[in-house]
Amino acid sequence: MQPATPARPESEGRGAASEAPGPGPAPLPAPAPAPGPVPAPAPGRVLVVDDDPTVSEVVAGYLTGAGYEVARAADGPAALECFARRRPDLVVLDLMLPGMDGFEVCRRMRAHGRVPVIMLTARGDEDDRILGLETGADDYVTKPFSPRELVLRVDSVLRRATADPVPAGRAVLLEGAGLVLDPVARSATRQGRALALTLREFDLLAFLLRHPGRVFTREELMSEVWGWDFGDLSTVTVHVRRLRGKVEADPARPELIRTVWGVGYRLDLPTGTADPADPADPTAPADPAAPTAPTSPAGPAGSSWVSGAHGSPGAPS
Known part of the structure; x- marks a missing residue:
């Protein structure tokens, strides 16, 4: 009896090519590392101009x-050199600079382009504040001031300068008493004559035109137009006076933006929309809503104060 022949492996007898394993599949590429968080862009470029290094450093730090x-x-x-080179989105400008003062610096900046300007001043004279607004400043802060409040003002000015000027559902043009405001172009005319309004003056006039005949306190105007819940209320007084000088036929006897004694301000249109229950005296020599002397803003809780070399924290100048 013949012994059984052992079974041959299936692989035996195949060609050499079959015996050697072929190349395996190409390895998968390593997964790309997950991208890190993209840094948020800066909210804006700010130029701080002050000859006091302490004030400049504190403001820049905040x-x-x-x-x-x-x-x-x-x-x-x-x-001016930094302004031309960097084109900041906003300038914080001290009024009392050596050599060339803040008024002249602001004028020259305005000659080269539109940029919001917040002036820092240690002077309490309202004429200086009005002159600052006349040269094109959008706002001012009187030393001593809270640096936190200054940051809030910078936020507010830039937000309004870059925001969509046309609220949803609103008409594009605002008109009344010969005034025509275009929120898109941010242009204004009075009886066909162009008005040179600062950013804040335009916002104030547009707000009043949207609410003719209604009286607003200075606190309400500061909240609605400036977007602040605190601050020096004389800011509103100065802007109203400056705006009257541009829209009234006789600023000493205003017929559009009227003072309501002990309350605030009201825009009267010739359509009879004003409330006769709100007595206004257009011949008033002084603004009864204004304080007798400039006061320092209260500022947020926990704020420190910056006075600089030209002022003292004890009392505003």
Whole structure:
């Protein structure tokens, strides 16, 4: 009996090519590393101009902490050079600079382009504030001031400067008493004559035109137009007076923006929309809603104060 022949493996007898394993599949590429968080862009570029290094450093520190990209200059020529080179979105400008004062710096900046300007001043004279607004400043802060409040003002000015000027459902043009405001172009005319309004003057007039015949306190105007819940109320007084000088036929006897004694201000249109229960005296020599002397803003709780070399924390100048 023949012994059984052992079974041959299936692989035996195949060609050499079959015996050697072929190349395996190409390895998968390593997964790309997950992208890290994209840094948020700075909310804006701010130029701080002040000859007091302490004030400049404190203001720049608070603005940097709020996410702004900050450049600094200590005098007028350096400020103009930095302005031309960096094109900031907003300028915080001290009024009392050596050599070339803040008024002249603001005028020259305005000649080269539209940029919001917040003036820092240690002067309490209202004429200086009005002159600052006349040269094109959008707002001012009187030393001593809270740096936190200044940051809030910078936020507010830039937000309004870059926001969509046309609220949903609103007409594009605002008209009344010969005034025509175009919120898209941010242009204004009175009896066909162009009005040179600052950013804040335009916002104030537009707000009043949207609510003719209604009386607003200075606190309400500061909240609605400036977007602040605190601050120096004389800011509103100065802007109203400055605006009257541009829209009234006789600013000493205003017929459009009237003072309501002990309350605030009201825009009267010739359509009879004003409330006769709100007595206004257009011949009033002084604004009864205004304080007898400028006061320092209260500022948010926990704020420190910046006075600079030209002022003292004890009392505003």
